[in-house]
Amino acid sequence: MLKISKVSKTFNLGTVNEKKAIDQIDLTLEEGDFVTVIGGNGAGKSTVLNLIAGVYPIDCGTIELAGENISLYPEYKRSRLIGRVFQDPMMGTAADMGIAENLAMANRRGKKRGLRWGITPNEKEVLKQRLERFDLGLENRLDAKVGLLSGGQRQALTLLMATLQKPKILLLDEHTAALDPKTAKKVLTLTDEIIKEENLTAFMVTHNMKDAITYGNRLIMMNDGKIIFDIKGEEKKNLTVKDLLEKFEIATGEELNDDAVLLVKD
Numbered sequence: 001m002l003k004i005s006k007v008s009k010t011f012n013l014g015t016v017n018e019k020k021a022i023d024q025i026d027l028t029l030e031e032g033d034f035v036t037v038i039g040g041n042g043a044g045k046s047t048v049l050n051l052i053a054g055v056y057p058i059d060c061g062t063i064e065l066a067g068e069n070i071s072l073y074p075e076y077k078r079s080r081l082i083g084r085v086f087q088d089p090m091m092g093t094a095a096d097m098g099i100a101e102n103l104a105m106a107n108r109r110g111k112k113r114g115l116r117w118g119i120t121p122n123e124k125e126v127l128k129q130r131l132e133r134f135d136l137g138l139e140n141r142l143d144a145k146v147g148l149l150s151g152g153q154r155q156a157l158t159l160l161m162a163t164l165q166k167p168k169i170l171l172l173d174e175h176t177a178a179l180d181p182k183t184a185k186k187v188l189t190l191t192d193e194i195i196k197e198e199n200l201t202a203f204m205v206t207h208n209m210k211d212a213i214t215y216g217n218r219l220i221m222m223n224d225g226k227i228i229f230d231i232k233g234e235e236k237k238n239l240t241v242k243d244l245l246e247k248f249e250i251a252t253g254e255e256l257n258d259d260a261v262l263l264v265k266d
């Protein structure tokens with residue numbers, strides 16, 4: 001489904017701030033793979049995600065998605081194929097528009113714009129049903145402005161919007177990091193359910209090692225712009241946080257430099 005081949009990315013090339021953020025990485029995700037991505041600060045996790053989304057151009061290599069070489073596609077063209085949920089709950093939805101309007105906009109993603117942008121009663125009913133299962137009370141507030149919602153409600157809505165039209169890949173960049181623990185758990189559970197039900201291919205960056213182990217069928221660990229582990233299936237299921245920290249130390253000869261991870265390692 002996703003094939004990244006020999007991709008590198010250096011920021012600020014030729015300046016004192018030059019930084020090789022991604023160093024010749026290869027990564028292939030099969031359809032339905034749900035990969036969690038961990039690593040210390042500055043390891044390159046968000047940069048890989050942003051390179052897939054087309055936020056920055058790659059320096060070399062290729063990125064293929066669903067058989068299409070998207071390496072040179074601008075971000076807007078990739079957004080027809082890719083669903084994204086950001087860390088900041090303020091991103092991904094239009095605050096001044098209603099819940100139904102936001103959903104209707106997402107429902108039209110990748111489709112030819114007709115003359116009419118209005119929402120049909122039938123469409124409203126379908127969107128209402130989709131919201132009901134979220135159990136956040138949003139189904140009865142379809143006309144409420146999104147700006148009035150809590151962070152968790154907004155992330156859940158962004159998640160629904162990102163997956164309404166089945167994306168070829170769902171990119172999650174620490175999408176629960178800004179939420180309180182209870183809401184974060186709720187949004188993560190929803191994420192997991194949607195990914196399984198729709199058999200989505202997903203790439204989730206997280207600082208929480210427990211979440212990285214609990215969710216998904218595959219885990220990759222990054223360090224210094226490279227993928228240093230790639231664990232799947234049964235091997236992943238049996239992992240512990242202690243195993244992960246040990247693997248990191250063995251591979252790099254260093255301790256993981258991530259304050260957020262240290263907070264949740266026990």
Ligand SMILES: Nc1ncnc2c1ncn2[C@@H]1O[C@H](COP(=O)(O)OP(=O)(O)OP(=O)(O)O)[C@@H](O)[C@H]1O
Binds near residue numbers: 012019041
């Ligand atoms: N737009 C940019 N301009 C310059 N340097 C950047 C840019 N984006 C990332 N970097 C640098 O690239 C390296 C990798 O950053 P990236 O954000 O991908 O790491 P990360 O693994 O997501 O880290 P964190 O968990 O701290 O967010 C870092 O050294 C970072 O400072």
